[in-house]
Amino acid sequence: MTQTNPASAIEITGLTKDFALNLRGIKLRAVENLTLNVPEGQVFGLLGPNGSGKSTTIKIILGLLDPTVGECKVFGVPSGRVDSRLNVGYLPEAPYFYRYLSGEELVRFYGRICGVPKKILKDRVREVIDWVGLSGASHRRVGTYSKGMLQRIGLAQALVHDPRLIILDEPTAGVDPVGSAEISELILKLKTQGKTVLITSHLLAQIEDICDRVAILDKGKLIVEGSVNELVGVSNRQSLIVDSLPPAELEELRGWLAARGHALNAVEQPRTRLDQLFLSKVSRPQKGGDIK
Numbered sequence: 598m599t600q601t602n603p604a605s606a607i608e609i610t611g612l613t614k615d616f617a618l619n620l621r622g623i624k625l626r627a628v629e630n631l632t633l634n635v636p637e638g639q640v641f642g643l644l645g646p647n648g649s650g651k652s653t654t655i656k657i658i659l660g661l662l663d664p665t666v667g668e669c670k671v672f673g674v675p676s677g678r679v680d681s682r683l684n685v686g687y688l689p690e691a692p693y694f695y696r697y698l699s700g701e702e703l704v705r706f707y708g709r710i711c712g713v714p715k716k717i718l719k720d721r722v723r724e725v726i727d728w729v730g731l732s733g734a735s736h737r738r739v740g741t742y743s744k745g746m747l748q749r750i751g752l753a754q755a756l757v758h759d760p761r762l763i764i765l766d767e768p769t770a771g772v773d774p775v776g777s778a779e780i781s782e783l784i785l786k787l788k789t790q791g792k793t794v795l796i797t798s799h800l801l802a803q804i805e806d807i808c809d810r811v812a813i814l815d816k817g818k819l820i821v822e823g824s825v826n827e828l829v830g831v832s833n834r835q836s837l838i839v840d841s842l843p844p845a846e847l848e849e850l851r852g853w854l855a856a857r858g859h860a861l862n863a864v865e866q867p868r869t870r871l872d873q874l875f876l877s878k879v880s881r882p883q884k885g886g887d888i889k
């Protein structure tokens with residue numbers, strides 16, 4: 598195995614992907630000259646509007662599609678090679694699971710496909726199902742699971758072979774805010790275990806909360822890439838949160854700042870975020886019960 602950059606989980610260089618649309622040679626450029634580095638051990642958000650090339654990029658990382666131009670390496674191994682996938686777990690955008698299998702049977706099935714040794718498979722399956730909070734429902738048929746439970750069992754199948762890189766395509770699509778917050782918590786736990794997570798999501802507040810870095814694609818091109826703190830922080834301003842001031846004292850403060858050459862730019866009532874309000878009001882489901 599040739600290891601080019603040990604600090605990179607994914608290295609994409611000059612990647613272009615064209616799809617042939619018809620026999621007359623009309624092509625659609627889904628990804629154009631993309632260069633991207635996903636550092637190992639970080640949560641990385643791949644963002645962009647519908648049709649911007651996120652899923653195409655993921656399929657190339659997974660070796661499901663070949664690049665037209667450029668290259669993609671996973672832990673230093675070209676993504677077209679089968680061994681590049683040994684350390685990758687994948688939760689597709691709309692996973693299709695065989696509905697008559699129980700959660701446990703499903704995860705065991707994927708564990709066998711991924712080569713988890715037989716003697717540890719049973720314990721490993723229980724461990725990951727417990728980890729995603731589905732122990733109490735592991736014998737239920739997957740066809741009876743709610744959307745949130747399906748995403749959790751999908752996460753369990755992606756983790757069963759203990760991969761170093763986990764790719765999650767829209768893991769919270771259609772999941773309610775409680776389920777969504779729990780998936781965010783699981784992603785952050787994966788990070789504390791040293792895993793690399795590549796996630797796509799249209800829930801930008803969630804991405805901001807959990808990602809170290811993000812890349813934004815538009816029409817197949819990389820528009821922005823960087824650390825979330827650098828991208829959304831405003832470096833030349835500060836917020837001070839104080840108890841409510843009577844108008845006279847507020848004017849005094851404004852004058853005090855003006856005398857020192859500073860402006861009081863905004864006086865606002867702090868607001869809680871709607872998702873935090875929602876989470877503080879609704880009950881969390883019992884583990885293994887009707888998890889949403």
Ligand SMILES: Nc1ncnc2c1ncn2[C@@H]1O[C@H](COP(=O)(O)OP(=O)(O)OP(=O)(O)O)[C@@H](O)[C@H]1O
Nearest residue numbers: 616625626627645646647648649650651652653654
């Ligand atoms: N197999 C294919 N054949 C032809 N065109 C395709 C194919 N797969 C994707 N495309 C086109 O490539 C472009 C990028 O699609 P892609 O699915 O990568 O976008 P996306 O960012 O994942 O979108 P979404 O957020 O809707 O999932 C789109 O214009 C899409 O129609």
